[in-house]
Amino acid sequence: xxxxxxxxxxxxxxxxxxxxxxxxxxxxxxxxxxxxxxxxxxxxxxxxxxxxxxxxxxxxxxxxxxxxxxxxxxxxxxxxxxxxxxxxxxxxxxxxxxxxxxxxxxxxxxxxxxxxxxxxxxxxxxxxxxxxxxxxxxxxxxxxxxxxxxxxxxxxxxxxxxxxxxxxxxxxxxxxxxxxxxxxxxxxxxxxxxxxxxxxxxxxxxxxxxxxxxxxxxxxxxxxxxxxxxxxxxxxxxxxxxxxxxxxxxxxxxxxxxxxxxxxxxxxxxxxxxxxxxxxxxxxxxxxxxxxxxxxxxxxxxxxxxxxxxxxxxxxxxxxxxxxxxxxxxxxxxxxxxxxxxxxxxxxxxxxxxxxxxxxxxxxxxxxxxxxxxxxxxxxxxxxxxxxxxxxxxxxxxxxxxxxxxxxxxxx
Amino acid sequence: xxxxxxxxxxxxxxxxxxxxxxxxxxxxxxxxxxxxxxxxxxxxxxxxxxxxxxxxxxxxxxxxxxxxxxxxxxxxxxxxxxxxxxxxxxxxxxxxxxxxxxxxxxxxxxxxxxxxxxxxxxxxxxxxxxxxxxxxxxxxxxxxxxxxxxxxxxxxxxxxxxxxxxxxxxxxxxxxx
Numbered sequence: 001x002x003x004x005x006x007x008x009x010x011x012x013x014x015x016x017x018x019x020x021x022x023x024x025x026x027x028x029x030x031x032x033x034x035x036x037x038x039x040x041x042x043x044x045x046x047x048x049x050x051x052x053x054x055x056x057x058x059x060x061x062x063x064x065x066x067x068x069x070x071x072x073x074x075x076x077x078x079x080x081x082x083x084x085x086x087x088x089x090x091x092x093x094x095x096x097x098x099x100x101x102x103x104x105x106x107x108x109x110x111x112x113x114x115x116x117x118x119x120x121x122x123x124x125x126x127x128x129x130x131x132x133x134x135x136x137x138x139x140x141x142x143x144x145x146x147x148x149x150x151x152x153x154x155x156x157x158x159x160x161x162x163x164x165x166x167x168x169x170x171x172x173x174x175x176x177x178x179x180x181x182x183x184x185x186x187x188x189x190x191x192x193x194x195x196x197x198x199x200x201x202x203x204x205x206x207x208x209x210x211x212x213x214x215x216x217x218x219x220x221x222x223x224x225x226x227x228x229x230x231x232x233x234x235x236x237x238x239x240x241x242x243x244x245x246x247x248x249x250x251x252x253x254x255x256x257x258x259x260x261x262x263x264x265x266x267x268x269x270x271x272x273x274x275x276x277x278x279x280x281x282x283x284x285x286x287x288x289x290x291x292x293x294x295x296x297x298x299x300x301x302x303x304x305x306x307x308x309x310x311x312x313x314x315x316x317x318x319x320x321x322x323x324x325x326x327x328x329x330x331x332x333x334x335x336x337x338x339x340x341x342x343x344x345x346x347x348x349x350x351x352x353x354x355x356x357x358x359x360x361x362x363x364x365x366x367x368x369x370x371x372x373x374x375x376x377x378x379x380x381x382x383x384x385x386x387x388x389x390x391x392x393x394x395x396x397x398x399x400x401x402x403x404x405x406x407x408x409x410x411x412x
Numbered sequence: 413x414x415x416x417x418x419x420x421x422x423x424x425x426x427x428x429x430x431x432x433x434x435x436x437x438x439x440x441x442x443x444x445x446x447x448x449x450x451x452x453x454x455x456x457x458x459x460x461x462x463x464x465x466x467x468x469x470x471x472x473x474x475x476x477x478x479x480x481x482x483x484x485x486x487x488x489x490x491x492x493x494x495x496x497x498x499x500x501x502x503x504x505x506x507x508x509x510x511x512x513x514x515x516x517x518x519x520x521x522x523x524x525x526x527x528x529x530x531x532x533x534x535x536x537x538x539x540x541x542x543x544x545x546x547x548x549x550x551x552x553x554x555x556x557x558x559x560x561x562x563x564x565x566x567x568x569x570x571x572x573x574x575x576x577x578x579x580x581x582x583x584x585x586x587x588x589x
Contacts, residue, residue: 156537160553163536182461184486280481280488282537284552300554305534305570361554
């Protein structure tokens, strides 16, 4: 997308560098002059919040790794040492652990924003798919990191998740043994989980770079879902407008993050993870972290091991097909009266699945989980493709500029 | 400069150069496979893990009706000294009702000693003994119940608790693995 201005190097050094590596002009065009639709609401600020959280997790993670020992007899104690002996260790560990929760909170809001405003639609399909890939790598990273403190929940999370692979016919058990490096979760497992937990965030950085690249090629979507027609009228430069707006939002987000870290650091954790891992006793009620609960509910809803595992993976992968499942030519949910209702039902079903994932898999909970899981897939494969046929969309604004002008008139 | 003669040859005819290309490609593929294999294989159980593959259990210390848990390959093995009533219940279970039908006689070497791997066949949790509807085992994670022969009766687990390879070394001693 053509920017507001073209960068011209002013200093002698900048001119020298520009001819050899046009880094400053690239940064300038991407983060200063980059045209931003002028009607973006605060749901559009989670991209910046996520970038911030990714850096925060890498920084706190790297320093925690300097004090942590990935060895089964020492791991649990090394975490306790971080909490008690290492200078500020408690703050860094709580910031990292709660940072994961905040990261997932932000990513879910970011995803649901995209779903409401049709950010996955042409020409942003690749951008969307890269987002789904990032989400999956994030899930893997979160899971691997959860295992490291070597508490009871950590150990059994590792056991249950790696056993998902044993559902694969014929080679399942061999694959599980290969993943674990033994016949059960043990020292080789902990070692490799640590190595991978350290590696994957950098893979995420790389995919995020592609995600941002794809975003800068297509330009940002916006609440009207109408593409930018006149860069001068419809957009504002990224700096100072988006920079300051994102800065304020990050500040507000940090208030919540700091409150969690300093006042209720264990609220989202589980007391069983303060018991050292014991391979001979399973805790009576094992639950994953909150951000995995909806998928866990889908896994348990299906009374067949292999099909349950397939449904679990499919429930995430299906999001990548969204650009082709939603056939409506209208991007934004704001102009789609029927879609809007089904969208909020879908959000409610996802939250409902999250609640059910935390309940024991029995009685009425199990039946509700089955119903909700069924609806989850129904939304993707039946409701979305057929909505476009029966829905009469509301009239779209002429342009982003006219939508903003209309709003100003109605407020005056 | 006349370089055309050097690069031009009939495209349909296999030349000596084509054979060299194919041979190089094939060698590169084999070499790449050979280099990748150690990277994959290093993740399998190492020699020290394989070395701890067998365990001996003294049965004389296990009273009638008790279950003892032994660690084998990092997993619990349940050794259950079954009472005559339990043996009868296990043998009388109608096979047609079982999700994974297997007669009790196939799962034990001596009816009073049941030896099974204590890992739920669903997702690997450890079931608790003498609980659940059939007084066998109950898995707290996802609610699978097993009978006194360790056979799956209800819940998401697809198959019976596994019987490890074991042998009676003497009347009161077994060797697992």
